[in-house]
Amino acid sequence: MHAGIIFLLVIIGSILFHIFTPWYWTDIASNWKGMDDTITLTFWVGGGVFVAVCLFMIYCVFRYQHKEGRRAEYKPEDKKLEKILTWATTLGVAALLAPGLIIWNQYVNVPKNAIEVDVMAWQWGWQYRLPGKDGKLGTTQVRNIADNNPFGINPDDPFGKDDIMVESDVINLENNRPVKILLRSVDVLHNWYVPQFRAKMDAVPGTVTFYWFEPNKVGEYEVLCAEYCGVGHYAMRGGVEVQDKADYEAWLGEQETFEQLSARYEKLNVDGNKLAKK
């Protein structure tokens, strides 16, 4: 008998843990509440099935414990019951899949007004680039990367000149404005992940990947790398600061464009050469 009681306590304990857990998701700070809602729905449906199956099992353990001389029922199949269970399960699964696919459809379709943020990852750090006044990012190539061109922007690309170079591992975002995160990596896989935004995607060297979200809570957030990228993986952190429009624009005004950055390096070079000549 005691076996059934312990199993019962395990199930009750699981339910209580879920209700009273101090560990649960961080306050959401983006538009992806639908993901949280689908998780909650899956918890209700899936959790219900889990509890029901386990309670039924425990009932059987109590009710049909071995007694000498008693015979089990002999009934190899019950087509009707099996059919009911199959269809009920199919229905339940479909009910969970539908919202999942609907939200995925939103996730892969980026709104037109989203601002592009180019995130570049390397072992082990982050840097950022924003489109300039023309609203377009210049094309890039890994082979162009140098001190004076951290993103490897093609020097001939006119769209690249006014790109805004953020020389920090913290990026500022405007509150309530969708952002399309463009991910690129120069070496291995990485993943730009802020738990409060819920969204994530791997950065893959050799290609540009993307995802989008709309931050909706002003504040500072920590960026984590969520795809194993070698021995410094755990230390590959960055930051996001979500600001109101006015603050964001003030910050934006302070940033250097690619053209300015190139000019600064040229001046450094010229100065350096002069020093060398002296």
Add this chain to the structure above:
Amino acid sequence: MSDEYDNNKSYQAQSSEVMDGSTGSVNPDIDYVRPSEVGEQELYHPHSFIEKWVFCQDAKVIGVQYFLTAVFTGVVGLILSWLMRLQLGFPELAGFMTAEHYYQFVTMHGMIMVVYFLTALFLGGFGNYLIPLMVGARDMVFPYVNMLSFWMFFVAVAVLMASFFVPGGPTGAGWTLYPPQTILEGTPGAGMGILLMLISLSLFVIGFTMGGLNYMITILQARTRGMTLMRMPLTVWGIFTATVLAMLAFPALLVSAIMMTLDKVLQTSFFMPTILKAGEVLEYGGGSPILFQHLFWFFGHPEVYIVALPAFGIVSDLISVHARKNIFGYRMMVWAIVGIGALSFFVWAHHMYVSGMNPWFGFFFATTTLIIAVPTAMKVYNWILTLWRGNIRINVVMLWCLGFIVTFVNGGITGIFLGNVSVDVPLSDTYFVIAHFHMVMGIAPLMVIMGAVYHWFPLVAGKMLDEGLGKWHFWITFLGAYSIYFPMHYLGFIGVPRRYFEMYDSPYMTSAVGMNEFISIAAFIVGAAQFILIFNIIKTLKTGKKAEQNPWKANSLEWYTSTVPPEHGNFGDRLPVVHRWPYDFSVPGAKEDYIPQTTAPSEVIHTEVEKT
């Protein structure tokens, strides 16, 4: 089973087996079984100690060899997990451990447990021991190749273990070995370590192919008279389907291992794009890291079912025997095993929702993944419906089965979270994933392995394992493992990423420190509890109670050998003839509550047994 199955006809009413058209209320021809079409297999009997115990061709010895080697790797994997948990729970006590070490332990733990422990144990261990016995064969059809299979596996394990001792140590690339980092500086063991890993995996696949051919062909061709496919124990169905999966899936692993070896050694660029490393552009270009992921998971997802299907099969048999009741919905169970196996080749990219592959794949793979939940759920229903109205022995074997049901359903449900593409986005690469797959393909199959060990030990060793020690072993393992992995899901909800050597002081993660300490303590205890089994086995072998033949009163053929433990050739002079499925328990009208597969219909003429 025939189509008349539903009509609830008893044997007296059946005429389909009557071959000569004669009439009569009790026809002697109801015992008719088709004669065998091929002669008996000639066995090579060992002539020396080495042939008997080392390079042995008896599948039972090979099974035990596989089992012991796999358990050895499992113990190594267990110790590695202790070291990881020490770092995660009590970093101040793990001062000796660098991030390099940690990632090497993570990688080796994962690869060992999935491939060298679970796969080898279920297919190499249980497969070899049980297939010939359960289908009524004298041995595997290719005993010599079978022997080579084990020794190839042995060499693979040796190469893997050697990587602990080479300069740079074993690879620390994560068990998924994702390029480019796997073969680049910046990942521990990117030199010799990864090469040995790739060589070891290739050897494993070669060795496994030799064994797998044996399992498949023995099941298809060497079944005894009367053993139709639909009379096979579900254990055999599970191992058979898993073997077919493995034969189709492992080649993907082999080619990806070969291509990666070429990328490493010859600087080809199968998986390597243009890479900037320490300010230098490397001599790679044009390769696709995502291609590797597709190949890896084309192997990797069926691999989950390569482990799960034998566990499904075995647990079905254990539940049926110890609940003294036929497995509920046998045909549904068989089709579910086959269906899950087939579907498992269409779901691989659900491991890659946020990998950067074309996001439109997500719709397809989420749908196929959730479809697989239906046959899986049917299996769960059938297990608990087998318990229903049973006559359940609550012994150690049954406890492991019950533990399996709880952990498997738990892990299956969390699989629905992760399979459902947009729900996977916040949870992928977090501790939720760790908790999910340990529950569903770590703990749940382990419960089955343990149940199977307690169940078949009397057959293998001729002695009964101690029930009291077994109960301690079960409860510590079950409660401990559950309290490791159940709370761990909630770390994933917080957003704690996996494969983090340490967390520093991120505000939402510091709240998890207490939980990490708790999980680590539970992991130490659960690991230590496994030594109860080893102690139990040693004690039983020395002083244990001698087992009677067929101590559990089961029906399947392995309990009806000429000697216990069975000798080479299994069944003495004459192979058994099978007349029924192995689940005729508690048949109304029968004297005992079980009817062995070898019992002819005329011997149980007054029972209401259904035709199988």
